[in-house]
Amino acid sequence: MAFNYANWLRQDLMPHIWCPGCGIGIVLKSAIRAMESLGWNQDTIGFVSGIGCTSRAPGYVDMNTLHTTHGRALTFATGLKMAAPDKNVVVMAGDGDSAAIGGNHLIHSCRRNINITMIIVNNEIYGMTGGQFSPTTPGGARAATAPYGNIDPGFDLCKLTIAAGATYVARGHVANGIYLERLIKGGMAHKGFAVIEVMSNCHTQYGRRNQHPDPAELIEHIASNAVMLTKWDKMTPEEKSGKYPIGVLHKETDKPEYCESFYKLQQHAQERVRDASRKIAEAEAMKPKREGAGGEPSEN
Amino acid sequence: MAFNYANWLRQDLMPHIWCPGCGIGIVLKSAIRAMESLGWNQDTIGFVSGIGCTSRAPGYVDMNTLHTTHGRALTFATGLKMAAPDKNVVVMAGDGDSAAIGGNHLIHSCRRNINITMIIVNNEIYGMTGGQFSPTTPGGARAATAPYGNIDPGFDLCKLTIAAGATYVARGHVANGIYLERLIKGGMAHKGFAVIEVMSNCHTQYGRRNQHPDPAELIEHIASNAVMLTKWDKMTPEEKSGKYPIGVLHKETDKPEYCESFYKLQQHAQERVRDASRKIAEAEAMKPKREGAGGEPSEN
Amino acid sequence: MSLVETVSANGQFKLLVHETWCKGCRICVDLCPTKTLAMVESPDRWEGSIVKVTNMEACNGCGICEAECPDFAISVFAEGKSKPAAGGAA
Amino acid sequence: MSLVETVSANGQFKLLVHETWCKGCRICVDLCPTKTLAMVESPDRWEGSIVKVTNMEACNGCGICEAECPDFAISVFAEGKSKPAAGGAA
Amino acid sequence: MTHNKDRVFWAGNETIAEAALRAGCNFYAGYPITPSSEIAALLSLRLPQTGGVFLQMEDEIAAMGAVVGGSLGGAKAMTATSGPGFSLKQENIGYAIMSETPCVIVDVQRGGPSTGAPTAPAQSDIMQARWGTHGDHSMIALTPGTPAEVYRETVRAFHLSEAYRTPVMLLIDEIIAHTTESFDIPTDEDLGPIHPRTWYQERYGANSFRPFHDFYQGKHIHITGLSHNERGFATTTPAIIQRGIEHLVNKIELNQKEIERNDTYMLEDAEIALIAFGSPGRASKEAVDIARAEGIKAGLMRIITFWPFPTATIRELVDKVRAVIVPEMNMGMLRGEVERAAMRRDVQLHGVNCVGGVPIEPQQVIDKIREVYRGL
Amino acid sequence: MTHNKDRVFWAGNETIAEAALRAGCNFYAGYPITPSSEIAALLSLRLPQTGGVFLQMEDEIAAMGAVVGGSLGGAKAMTATSGPGFSLKQENIGYAIMSETPCVIVDVQRGGPSTGAPTAPAQSDIMQARWGTHGDHSMIALTPGTPAEVYRETVRAFHLSEAYRTPVMLLIDEIIAHTTESFDIPTDEDLGPIHPRTWYQERYGANSFRPFHDFYQGKHIHITGLSHNERGFATTTPAIIQRGIEHLVNKIELNQKEIERNDTYMLEDAEIALIAFGSPGRASKEAVDIARAEGIKAGLMRIITFWPFPTATIRELVDKVRAVIVPEMNMGMLRGEVERAAMRRDVQLHGVNCVGGVPIEPQQVIDKIREVYRGL
Amino acid sequence: MRTEIRFAGVGGQGNILAGEWVALAAHNMGLNALQSPTYTAQVRGGPTSVDVLIDKNPIGYPRLTSIDFFLCLAQGAWNLFATQLKQDSIVVVDPNLVTKVGPGPQMIYPISIIQVTKQAVEKPVYTSAVSLGIFCRLMSTIPQDEMIRTIEKNAPSGTVEKNLLAFRAGWDIVDETKPVPRDELALAVA
Amino acid sequence: MRTEIRFAGVGGQGNILAGEWVALAAHNMGLNALQSPTYTAQVRGGPTSVDVLIDKNPIGYPRLTSIDFFLCLAQGAWNLFATQLKQDSIVVVDPNLVTKVGPGPQMIYPISIIQVTKQAVEKPVYTSAVSLGIFCRLMSTIPQDEMIRTIEKNAPSGTVEKNLLAFRAGWDIVDETKPVPRDELALAVA
Ligand SMILES: Cc1ncc(C[n+]2csc(CCOP(=O)(O)OP(=O)(O)O)c2C)c(N)n1
Ligand SMILES: Cc1ncc(C[n+]2csc(CCOP(=O)(O)OP(=O)(O)O)c2C)c(N)n1
Ligand code: SF4
Ligand code: SF4
Ligand code: SF4
Ligand code: SF4
Ligand code: SF4
Ligand code: SF4
Ligand SMILES: [Mg+2]
Ligand SMILES: [Mg+2]
DSSP states (O other): OOOOGGGGBOGGGOSOSSOTTOTHHHHHHHHHHHHHHTTOOGGGEEEEEOSSSGGGGGGGBSSEEEEOOTTOHHHHHHHHHHHSTTSEEEEEEEHIIIIITTHHHHHHHHHHTOSOEEEEEEOSSBTTTTOBOOTTOOTTOOBTTBTTOOOOOOOOHHHHHHHHTOSEEEEEETTOHHHHHHHHHHHHHSSSOEEEEEEOOOTTTTGGGTTOOOHHHHHHHHHHTEEEHHHHTTOOHHHHTTOEEEEEEEEOOOSOOHHHHHHHHHHHHHHHHHHHHHSTTHHHHTSOOOOSSSOOOOOO | OOOOGGGGBOGGGOSOSSOTTOTHHHHHHHHHHHHHHTTOOGGGEEEEEOSSSGGGGGGGBSSEEEEOOTTOHHHHHHHHHHHSTTSEEEEEEEHIIIIITTHHHHHHHHHHTOSOEEEEEEOSSBTTTTOBOOTTOOTTOOBTTBTTOOOOOOOOHHHHHHHHTOSEEEEEETTOHHHHHHHHHHHHHSSSOEEEEEEOOOTTTTGGGTTOOOHHHHHHHHHHTEEEHHHHTTOOHHHHTTOEEEEEEEEOOOSOOHHHHHHHHHHHHHHHHHHHHHSTTHHHHTSOOOOSSBOOOOOO | OOOOEEEEEOSSEEEEEETTTOOOOOHHHHHOTTOOEEEEEOTTSTTOEEEEEOOGGGOOOOOHHHHHOTTSOEEEEETTOSSBSSSSOO | OOOOEEEEEOSSEEEEEETTTOOOOOHHHHHOTTOOEEEEEOTTSTTOEEEEEOOGGGOOOOOHHHHHOTTSOEEEEETTOSSBSSSSOO | OOOOTTEEEEEHHHHHHHHHHHTTOOEEEEOOOTTTHHHHHHHHHHHHHTTOEEEEOSSHHHHHHHHHHHHHTTOOEEEEEOHHHHHHHHHHHHHHHHHTOOEEEEEEEEEOSTTBEEEEEOOTTHHHHHHSSSSSOOOEEEOOOSHHHHHHHHHHHHHHHHHHTSEEEEEEEHHHHHOEEEEEOOOHHHHOOOOOHHHHHHHHGGGOSSOSOOTTSSOOOEEESBOBOTTSOBOOOHHHHHHHHHHHHHHHHTTHHHHOOEEEESOTTOSEEEEEOSTHHHHHHHHHHHHHHTTOOEEEEEESEEESOOHHHHHHHHHHSSEEEEEESSSSHHHHHHHHHHOOSSOOEEEEEOOSSSOOOHHHHHHHHHHHHHHO | OOOOTTEEEEEHHHHHHHHHHHTTOOEEEEOOOTTTHHHHHHHHHHHHHTTOEEEEOSSHHHHHHHHHHHHHTTOOEEEEEOHHHHHHHHHHHHHHHHHTOOEEEEEEEEEOSTTBEEEEEOOTTHHHHHHSSSSSOOOEEEOOOSHHHHHHHHHHHHHHHHHHTSEEEEEEEHHHHHOEEEEEOOOHHHHOOOOOHHHHHHHHGGGOSSOSOOTTSSOOOEEESBOBOTTSOBOOOHHHHHHHHHHHHHHHHTTHHHHOOEEEESOTTOSEEEEEOSTHHHHHHHHHHHHHHTTOOEEEEEESEEESOOHHHHHHHHHHSSEEEEEESSSSHHHHHHHHHHOOSSOOEEEEEOOSSSOOOHHHHHHHHHHHHHHO | OOEEEEEEEETBSSHHHHHHHHHHHHHHTTOEEEEEEOOOTTTTTSEEEEEEEEESSOOOSSSOSSEEEEEEOOHHHHHHHOOSEEEEEEEEEOTTTOOOOOSSOSEEEEOOHHHHHHHHHSOGGGHHHHHHHHHHHHOSSSOHHHHHHHHHHHSOTTOHHHHHHHHHHHHHHHHTOOOEEGGGGGGGOO | OOEEEEEEEETTSSHHHHHHHHHHHHHHTTOEEEEEEOOOTTTTTSEEEEEEEEESSOOOSSSOSSEEEEEEOOHHHHHHHOOSEEEEEEEEEOTTTOOOOOSSOSEEEEOOHHHHHHHHHSOGGGHHHHHHHHHHHHOSSSOHHHHHHHHHHHSOTTOHHHHHHHHHHHHHHHHTOOOEEGGGGGGGOO
8 A cells, every 4th residue: 555644644634734736745744654664653753843834734743743932843842852752752844943033942952962853844935924035045036025135145054953963964855755754764763863954845935936936846946956965075166056965964873862861860860869868968968069269150 | 562451441340340360351352452453443343242251341341332131142233233334343252142042143143144253252151140051061061050060062163153154263262362362353354254262261160160260270271272273184083082273263255244235235226216216106116016826825 | 626536547556646635736747757647627626727647557656746745645556565656664 | 459550670571560450360470481470478368369570580571461361450561662562462 | 085195005014114214214123923024024125225224133032132233323223023023022122121222113913822823913912012021111102093093103103212212112903914005194294303313312311311322423332231320331239220220110101191192082971981902993983983873972092102001091081981891802901901090999891802813893892882881 | 946857948949949849840941040040050950869850951942942842741840030031931931821831930030121130139020920921811920928938839839830731930039039048848738739740630621721631641632822722723713712812811810719829917907008929028027017016007918829910809908908008129010900909099009119129128118107107 | 885895715816916906996096995805824725815995985994894795716715704795795706616605695696717717818817807807897896997007007017918808808707697596506507 | 036147258258158157057056047148240259248147036027137246358348238237236357358447336356367267277268167266256146066067067078177277266366356446447457
């Protein structure tokens, strides 16, 4: 049988709200297949998002789902993960959600290397609010708030998250959902913070203003600029212009995962308390003591 | 005559509040010398900070000074710079201010490449609030909120800001104020967003908890781990361990500066209006029109 | 809009189209390597057309249409098998 | 705490110490390459000591102490010149 | 039916953008959010044309920071947002209050709390406008109800922010924001002259506790969010802190008369007073007409300056009528303030409350009027 | 003078941390800020010992998000902050309200607005606690005044948040936070039993509009900040939206009796009632003693549940006495609520207000009592 | 005289545009016009509608209370927006898209608007102009020439001609259409 | 009996620590103790103080209103914190650090506490223990042995001995000191 999405969907809530041809659905399907192929049990998955078109995804998947506030998905996800570290936490959010208002939580999650899979659907625009430029909108492109063409330079989200400390960083696009599934699966299997940036289409808000009003055409356009990493590395700067590399751009396994570090610390603290129970009230003695000298600042 | 700080200081507010031996004063002096050596006029400088020990600096320098909210210095600075692009804007803030709560504004300022000089005093701790760990506190170090030793991995702020798009990124430390002045001067002279990370000492909050309670000793310790970039590039990973490179780590001159881009856009818009005044009401016609088809989304 | 699922088969592969969910975006048609699919007029849909299997013989079961339909509207079956032809979970 | 400024000179260089501002951190003493400076007991300061110029002859005017004092408490002059010996603006 | 060139067909959001330009606004920083986004979109087109700055920042916190920075740089600065963004701005709004930096903040209210009903109208941020940021302060918040009023009050918001050296809020609801309508732009006379900031120093200089100046005027001022002295520098002296905070409150509360603005309709002989603000004012007016036609003496007070609250005016009104009805798109925020103002237990006070994300209809109001009338 | 092992010498911040652990708190996420930081510092030591999670996030917004996430993951979660951080948390507090996620938020009040007087006591966030986030909602906010009460109310905050499926706020001031004092920890009996979340489902299940469950209980629940139906999924149907919001308000307001808690002192025959909350309650109590010694019949009502406001209780009290004095470390926030509750124009209502960052002294209160007494 | 008009359908059909242009035409004639579109959560292909009010006198309550003209192009939109209808409201639906109509109006004009559009100009995006033609023919609110002027002035350049063709097709189709009693709508499918 | 105690000076002198330990000792004796340090904006080298209240009965108002014992180690601290003093308050200052004393107390104990500390244990960080010795000798609130127990229990390991030495030095110096009238403080500089 073909892939049975039925088990993974809240079918009574379908069809979903996305525009005809919106790539978000393709990404969601890839994520679903990745989860199934890893043998994940829906009961043990926390699927989290922020606010935006992309962030409507949790409403449709049949598991524990959390649609949070704009830009803050990773903060809720971090709390959720720390409270139940044995469960799988997946976050899916738009480029604005992840990198504009949510940029700080993104880089700090990378830094902590907490075992969460972050799927960024990068359609290079604020889809849901009507097509304002985002931190990934190409230079010169028109947007609701860039009537003269966008002057804001963009982020390379993969570069940024690698520099911030993520230990699995990959990029794919919606014209190849089968490959995308592999990239997402790699991220989900990875122990640590995994970022999968997915180049996607918002023909409605981005395309209509930028000569790509047709979803099928825009998706093909997106595909046409993608270059496999292996090939990318051999290209000249001129050849690279206007293109972007796809594949697993970064993977690192020796950086400690955050939950693990914390629960190790917890164990250590508990051992110390247990040891202390032999010497009476050592726990009490462990409370921070003011030393003989030094300031007592605490301000602002 | 020796350098005359008197012109640059609000002497009636001295001595400053910083602990004896705190490196922030050294950084401030270097910044003052850099400004004078560039021939900057105090009337034309906006000196901005957030909240923290470092961020108390604006109170002492005699110019237009702005002590804002925690983490947000760059947002105020961006508004200030855009409103008066011919003036010089300098921001000085701590590691927590810049990279914890302020991390998003930092990376977005880098992305925009707005002509602001950002001096980050990285003492690897929240000094003002009493020594909680910051996103740059070394692993294992004790802090008010890390009684078992810090498990949070840190940022490399220079790497991060380079990846985010800053066009001048340098690192120095407080044990060599004369060199620091050069690095800061380079950033101030640079047209674009310049980051100067300064490794500094907080013996009071960091040092006391981590075997470096003495300022002079801690400053020498900080200096002992610094390696000039030229040398750094030739070192093996083993040799690099525990050390950090100093110097101008990144400089790029072809990325457009944000104010310039905007004011070019403004000129273009005004020309279009002027042209349009020939054809009646073209300005009116430029208002966004709803096209014949497509969604009208605007939500969340 | 009626609730319709259509099935086409060529002995090796079977295509199931969930017409109710198809929003007529044309992505599957464009990406199908064998031109098995086409958009056809559908007077009861304002978008004008939805997908139809018009050349089932050609289908090679690659699964691209299934993977690329944003609306969960196409499934590809290898006849007699319980596994997807491709594009599904291993 | 009294408002005191002391001046020392060796013919070539002059050191001005703004004692009121010195907080006794010892940084200048540690970083001075010529051991020109020392911490001395200062009974009216609870920190115990502040900087003094104890070996002016040695001073080479390098300006490190000036650049490194966090409290704007030391200035280095090249005698007869209106420019700083070093460490100042060019 | 003359073709007046000052007769326009604009939605509320469009009106705010155009009125801001009229008031001399030359700086906007924002972050998109429904249902306020059109203000930004239009200004992204118009500000560059008029020599102003348009900034889309990374979030609402940044936008609010940039607005204060822009204002200190000498600009007449504005931002616009809706519920969630309004919540995020609160810390830096407090900074604008404390640092006495003039600026205008538009909140296009939508259903809350949280993400709520983003495309549905509501009036449930009005208490937040007053109390959303921490610490003691006062607040000026305007709540126009008709298109021409939206224009006029937008211009007045800039005036008040300059005069009182404080952020001024303009709150509308989604109905006003997205209803496009024919109306006459108020005349220059209606609006009063538009002044540069320097003009205010002479007339309203005393409204600034810290030095009145902005940056780059050769004054080397220092601005801080810490409690500060009259020079602008941080202080911990209780008497000065106290004086500073009292100043922030009093400069607004003691000038209530100058700031207050209401609209009344058929109140002279009214037995039943409706009190409303924003778009429910229109349903209320229709209901008054119907009531009057039925011989019920109803009247309407529409609050245009919501904060500082028109306590005295309302207390007077309440004493004159036999019953009060408050139609509003929230659970009773205005009613609560009317209650406080009335200070009478015997007052008949009724609400017509809708929080379902749909407008209050004249029918609901007239039904309540009839019910109350029967009970009189 | 027995050496009771439950007799401790703790500062308020320490007490909150320890009481939270007693209540079963096993999750803390925060961001340091004076004067609340000691709560985090102590919990960073204690939570790992007790098998809980301690997280220091990148800012207060993140901390509040993590707290909601932690709670949904099954933990009893808490955060602590002060003014500026409290402002930043407001958006996600609204999310906790809308998603009906239990959690406890401590605000150690300091001088505001903005950075204000960070190390000085104030009580000026109390209105923000009620109205700080956008949209219609209600709020439970506790304001204990003595060390043992801080302990007890911290435990009760967790209980109420679980029972009412809502964030509960605990507001203290810098005096309480940083005053270390001898006191007896309330007994188990005083505190009542500590229940796991599942316990509440049976007793208080109806307080949840969305399904009561947390994550990972096999229920595949969906949580959203959008207006939602009883299954938890987004809706735009006005009737359901209305129902949802009314639920959020009513589950608290209609249970006022169960939630309200006050402390009274010598009110039985009082002619002059002091009404206070938090640390000014102690100066007030001393002033009552002095007044009584002088033959002035004064008494004190100390509000422990500030929100929902004890309107009925205060209305009754106001009717029984000849004058009311409200000492508070703000410009009159409690006084304003007392005014609303009183609903009488003839009530003698006086304030003793201090916003200079210093505590209100008994002397100030007794002076006011004498003055008022003379005027009676 | 207050005239209340509503165009409804699903996102992208251009219904909102139709309403905007009607209101704009009225405004340009010096009438008081008011226009408010839905901003529902289902904008992408979900039900949308636009309300238009036109009056010589100042407009009071800004929402519809008693609809004079209603045009609907989707069943979902009908279910949501077929409110405030009177017995004698003029109601137009595309019978291929709207099949179940509830109580309210007595008679309904069944016009296969999508088909008419496709026949006239091929692309369904001109549906809005067809709707305008129908509106103008059925209601006397906006004179034909005023409506055409509005289309000419506001259509994106390059689309004016097709919009006018579509407008004409809408105008003409009315003459070929008879209203049917509500219950007989199903029989009217083209 | 309510006893009101204040230690003041500049940040880092350990004054707050002294107050804490006094309060803790009282608490351990079963008395009601209360302790509140300043959190001023000038904590780094700026004026700090700590207030201690000790009472057999429950403590009402938690701040000082009439001070019994005041020890001050900095002029700036004196200027800020020499409030609530009575004529007969017991007041101790280091005359090298505090030279101008305003109205209030009649007599003052001039003790060069910094010098005493340095002589006894070299490092000025033990100032707090010296202050405790002075306090215990001058006031009967905390018995000597109780204070010593508190120091032993709370001093960081490795510092107990020096703290006790310093405590003893403080205790002893009192016997060599006579209080001087306020006006004659300047003459008492060591
Ligand atoms: C605090 C806050 N600010 C702004 C918004 C409005 N808003 C909702 S989604 C969105 C951006 C959507 O863009 P993106 O994250 O790229 O997602 P997409 O819709 O493109 O998938 C914005 C600005 C909000 N809901 N909350
Ligand atoms: C919104 C907000 N959160 C927290 C604080 C408290 N706070 C003040 S400064 C600071 C951190 C200081 O650390 P850093 O930025 O590294 O500066 P430093 O003091 O080390 O120079 C914090 C957390 C605040 N003032 N405002
Ligand atoms: S607006 Fe863009 S991102 Fe949103 S659903 Fe439509 S195509 Fe997708
Ligand atoms: S606490 Fe640390 S950062 Fe702050 S002034 Fe002291 S040494 Fe410097
Ligand atoms: S399975 Fe492959 S070949 Fe067959 S229809 Fe789908 S895309 Fe075309
Ligand atoms: S991709 Fe899916 S929705 Fe699009 S046309 Fe094909 S079947 Fe229909
Ligand atoms: S100038 Fe150089 S040599 Fe002279 S005292 Fe200073 S550091 Fe020493
Ligand atoms: S560096 Fe400055 S403050 Fe430190 S000891 Fe030397 S002169 Fe004094
Ligand atoms: Mg996007
Ligand atoms: Mg720091």
